[in-house]
Each structure stands twice: as C-alpha cells, then as structure tokens.
Amino acid sequence: MINAAVYVRISSDVTGEGLGVARQEADCRALAEAKAWTVMEVYRDNDTSAYSGTRRPGYERLLTDIEAGTVRAVVAWHGDRLHRSPKELERFIDLAERTGLRVETVKAGTIDLSSASGRAVARTLGAWARFESEHKSDRIRRKLTDNAAAGLPHGGMRPFGWEADRRTIRESEAAVLREAYARVLAGEPIRALVRDFNARGLLNASGRPWRHPTLREVLLHARHAGLRTHNGTVVGDADWPELVAPESWRALTRVLNDPARVTTPGRAGRLNLLSGIATCAVCGASLRVGHSRGVRAYRCTLNGCVSRTRDLLEQFVTNVMVARLSRPDALSLLAPGDDGGARREAEGAAERVRQRLDDAAASFAAGNLTTRQLEVITSQLKPELAALEAAAAPPADRSTVLGKLVSTDNVARVWESTPPDVRRAAIALLMEIKVGRARRGPGFDPDTVFIDWR
Ligand SMILES: [Zn+2]
Structure with missing residues (x-):
C-alpha cells in the first residue's frame, strides 16, 4: 500500500472556474482508489480568502510531509492546482526526485517527474497555468481552449x-x-x-x-x-x-498547399496553357515558359533537356484536345473507370494511422514516451499518412470542368470561349503530356510529344 495525499485548492484564477473543492476531492479520491493508493490525508488551500495572502499553509505542510517520507504519492486535480509558478514547480520537482514521489493528476494524467520528458510536460503545463493566472481577466482564451476540447x-x-x-x-x-x-x-x-x-x-x-x-x-x-x-x-x-x-x-x-500549383499568369497577363502540366520526357521535370532566342518556349525546368516553341506546342495540344472532345464517345470522359474500393481501403488505413499518431501523442503527454521516441514515431507515420490520404482522395469531379465541352456539337468554339484556367484544368484532368527531345530540322515535330489519356 502506498500512502498518498490528496491536494485540493480553490482559487480565484480562471482555471478554477466553477470547480469546487468538493468536486476536486471526489475526483482525486476516485483516482487514488483506482491506483490502489491509501489516502492518508487531504491537504487544502483557499487562495480566494483575503487574509491567506500568497502563502499556502496546506501546500507547505504537504511538502514537509513528503520530505519526512510520510507521503509517498500525491493526487491533484491538475498540475496547476499544485504549482502556481515555475519556481514552485522546480522546488517540487527537486523534492520529487529526491524522495521518489509519485504524482497523478485527474486532468493531466501521470506526471512522471523522474523522467526528462515528464518534467518537460510538467513545465509546459506549468507555463500554461502561469499564463492563465497572469491573465485572469483574459477569460476568452481559456474559453476557446475549453470549447476546442x-x-x-x-x-x-x-x-x-x-x-x-x-x-x-x-x-x-x-x-x-x-x-x-x-x-x-x-x-x-x-x-x-x-x-x-x-x-x-x-x-x-x-x-x-x-x-x-x-x-x-x-x-x-x-x-x-x-x-x-x-x-x-x-x-x-x-x-x-x-x-x-x-x-x-x-x-x-x-x-x-501544393507548391507546384501554378495559378499566376505571366507578366503579360497571359496564362501559359501547359506550364507545370507538361513534363520533360527525359528527366521528368515540369516545363515552364522562358525566352529562347527571342521566342517564348517551354523548357525543362531542371536540366533544360527539352525545349519547344510555346505557341506551336500549345496549338498542337489544343488540336488533340478538341479532336478528342469531339468524338462521339466524349461523354464517357465524364465517368472514368473508378476504383472506389481501393479508395475506401486507403481511407480506412489513413484513419488507423491517424489513430496511432493520436495514441503516441497521448502516451507522450502521459509521460510514457520520450520526446525522441515521439519524434521517431511521428516522422515514420507522417509520410505514410500523406500517401494514404492522397490515395483516399475522391476522384476529380470531371463534369464541373468538362460539362460544357462534351455536351456541345462545336467543341472548337466552346474551347475558344472557355477561360484559360479552365482549359488548363481540362488538360490536366485528361492528359499526361511528355515532351521528348526534338529532332533536328525546322518545324514542329508532333511525334516527339507524347500524350497519354488519363
Ligand atoms: Zn529534363
């Protein structure tokens, strides 16, 4: 049996709002019972009374009894009931380390003051409590935190x-x-x-x-x-x-939040139709428009492997697009083969990874994981989660982009009146465009532009 003490404090600070000593004590006793600890005594302080000043006779007596060894464990409602300042916390940590004191709180779980991460958690909680007591009138923030929780x-x-x-x-x-x-x-x-x-x-x-x-x-x-x-x-x-x-x-x-997303028009206010959409067939980098001997041209952004006159490449892609949308089966573009099962599976897996991240954070807060362990777990799970979330993303709603284009009998005319950024969206939705090295000689060689349908 471990001899435990319950410490309760009523205060005028906002964190104590509406929380009476009786409620604190009941919660603490229940927690002690769950730990199979024997509550020897309840130590009480009342910070609200005018004559008590800043001294806490109950707290001081508690420290004396811990020092003497008659109290081996402390249960409090929250760390901020025990310590009102970093100075008090450090004194308490020092005492806990010397005596092997065990500390449990109703709201913040185990405070493992024997480990570095546990002390870090206690200090973080303490810093928060201090912020609160220094901003007693700032109830809004507290309210927001409560609401968030x-x-x-x-x-x-x-x-x-x-x-x-x-x-x-x-x-x-x-x-x-x-x-x-x-x-x-x-x-x-x-x-x-x-x-x-x-x-x-x-x-x-x-x-x-x-x-x-x-x-x-x-x-x-x-x-x-x-x-x-x-x-x-x-x-x-x-x-x-x-x-x-x-x-x-x-x-x-x-x-x-994708940095590759290109939405800003060039200096002339003209949106380049294929910037960031077409890629280099040699190295896979995206193509952007630059000047090349007085002509605007798409160029491989990474190694400059390939280059094509802008207007010729855009005209070619536009022709292919209009031809494809003019085919009798154009409506089928609105409903591509969709593997909803795989998507749901990925979403389920993503949810499980999110749960593991939450669990790790909870273990850390409870002092069962070190900061380093938490970092390792997080750095492993974050990329996994990102990949699963990408796989779980719903397919693009094609009809909102392509609707007008596939329901007309004059695709070329509708294409002309389609805003440039919607054209870009339509191309990105339907085409994978890879540009290979051009053959020598004049003119535009369409055989070195590879278009795959998505
Ligand atoms: Zn390249």
Whole structure:
C-alpha cells in the first residue's frame, strides 16, 4: 500500500472556474482508489480568502510531509492546482526526485517527474497555468481552449456556409462551397472560381464580392469537414455536421498547399496553357515558359533537356484536345473507370494511422514516451499518412470542368470561349503530356510529344 495525499485548492484564477473543492476531492479520491493508493490525508488551500495572502499553509505542510517520507504519492486535480509558478514547480520537482514521489493528476494524467520528458510536460503545463493566472481577466482564451476540447464552435463572425449559431448548415451557401470543392479538386484555380462567383452575384459572409484570399481561406477551413481546430491544428471531431466529406477537405488542402500549383499568369497577363502540366520526357521535370532566342518556349525546368516553341506546342495540344472532345464517345470522359474500393481501403488505413499518431501523442503527454521516441514515431507515420490520404482522395469531379465541352456539337468554339484556367484544368484532368527531345530540322515535330489519356 502506498500512502498518498490528496491536494485540493480553490482559487480565484480562471482555471478554477466553477470547480469546487468538493468536486476536486471526489475526483482525486476516485483516482487514488483506482491506483490502489491509501489516502492518508487531504491537504487544502483557499487562495480566494483575503487574509491567506500568497502563502499556502496546506501546500507547505504537504511538502514537509513528503520530505519526512510520510507521503509517498500525491493526487491533484491538475498540475496547476499544485504549482502556481515555475519556481514552485522546480522546488517540487527537486523534492520529487529526491524522495521518489509519485504524482497523478485527474486532468493531466501521470506526471512522471523522474523522467526528462515528464518534467518537460510538467513545465509546459506549468507555463500554461502561469499564463492563465497572469491573465485572469483574459477569460476568452481559456474559453476557446475549453470549447476546442469540447468540440464547440469558436465565437466570432458567422462563417460562410453556416448559420450564426455556427453549427447549422446554411444550405444556399453550402451548395456554393460544395461546388467550389469539386471544381478546385478538378483542377480549377481559385481565381477562376472568384471570377465566376462574382459574375453570378454570389457574396461572401460579409455580404461583399469574393476575393482570392478570402475564398481560399474559407475553403481551407477544417470546420466544413466537421473537424475542430485550435491554433491551426485539427484537435478532433466537432459537434456540428460535415458540410463536405473530410477526405475532400484533406484533398483540397493538399491541392492548395501544393507548391507546384501554378495559378499566376505571366507578366503579360497571359496564362501559359501547359506550364507545370507538361513534363520533360527525359528527366521528368515540369516545363515552364522562358525566352529562347527571342521566342517564348517551354523548357525543362531542371536540366533544360527539352525545349519547344510555346505557341506551336500549345496549338498542337489544343488540336488533340478538341479532336478528342469531339468524338462521339466524349461523354464517357465524364465517368472514368473508378476504383472506389481501393479508395475506401486507403481511407480506412489513413484513419488507423491517424489513430496511432493520436495514441503516441497521448502516451507522450502521459509521460510514457520520450520526446525522441515521439519524434521517431511521428516522422515514420507522417509520410505514410500523406500517401494514404492522397490515395483516399475522391476522384476529380470531371463534369464541373468538362460539362460544357462534351455536351456541345462545336467543341472548337466552346474551347475558344472557355477561360484559360479552365482549359488548363481540362488538360490536366485528361492528359499526361511528355515532351521528348526534338529532332533536328525546322518545324514542329508532333511525334516527339507524347500524350497519354488519363
Ligand atoms: Zn529534363
């Protein structure tokens, strides 16, 4: 049997809000019982009383008894009940190390003060507690953390797609968001969507026309996938419904954060049709437009292996595209062979990896893993997760990009009136373009441009 002490403190700081000593004590006693520890005594302090000042007679007596060896374990509701400052924490750590004291908390689990990582956790918790007590009036932040943990929404302006209660979907706006997700995943740039939305008179949550950064930010918001974030990190499932599938949201964040994504027009304001889409058949690098002897040309960005006059290559690809879309079976392009089973399998595997990452973080917080062990686990699982998430991404919604092009009997004319970035999206969706070394001689040799249909 281990002789344990329960320590409770009522205070005026915000972390103690609404949490009475009785509740703290009951929780601590239950925890001690679960550990098969014998509670010898409950030490109490009341920081709120005017005459107690900053001294804590209960805490001081507890330290004396630990030193004397009559107390071998301490149960507290949270680390911040025990220590109010880093100085107090260091004194406690020193004492715990000397006496082999065991510490359990109801809210923060085991605080293993005998290990470096456990002490690091205790210090982190302590730093947080100090921040809180130094900002007693700053209840908002505390509230946000509580809300984040409970899956409740943050306050603030109404998010687009949601009612003012922040948990009810506003269907008229949700439809716009779902369309935007589908189009971006099909390869359309945000800029094209902004133009289209404003042409249709759609307004953002502030009742203003859309702008590129606003729409991008709105689409990246995890809340649409029913996920809760805190300080930019997803912390768990929210208590509101999903407006889009989490797989779609994850796929979109990958697309928008992909550095290879080219959406800015060149200096002349002209979008190069094949930049970042066509690749070098020799080394696999992407092609970009540059000047070559006074002519604009696509060039291998890595080694300069290949080069093609821009206008000739674009004209060739456009001809191939229009010819393909003009075929009687063009509609079949909207429904490519889709292996939904493999996608679901990848999503299941991704979920299991996410669970393992969560478990590792929890083990670390509980002091069962060192920082180094956590790093090793994380660095192994993160790439695995990224690959699985990519495999789980839903297929691009082709009809949003190709719909008009495959339902006309004059593809060439519709192609001409299609905005450049939608053309790019259509090409990226359907074609894999590899450019090989050109044969010597004048003119454009289409035999060294390899187009595969996706
Ligand atoms: Zn190359």
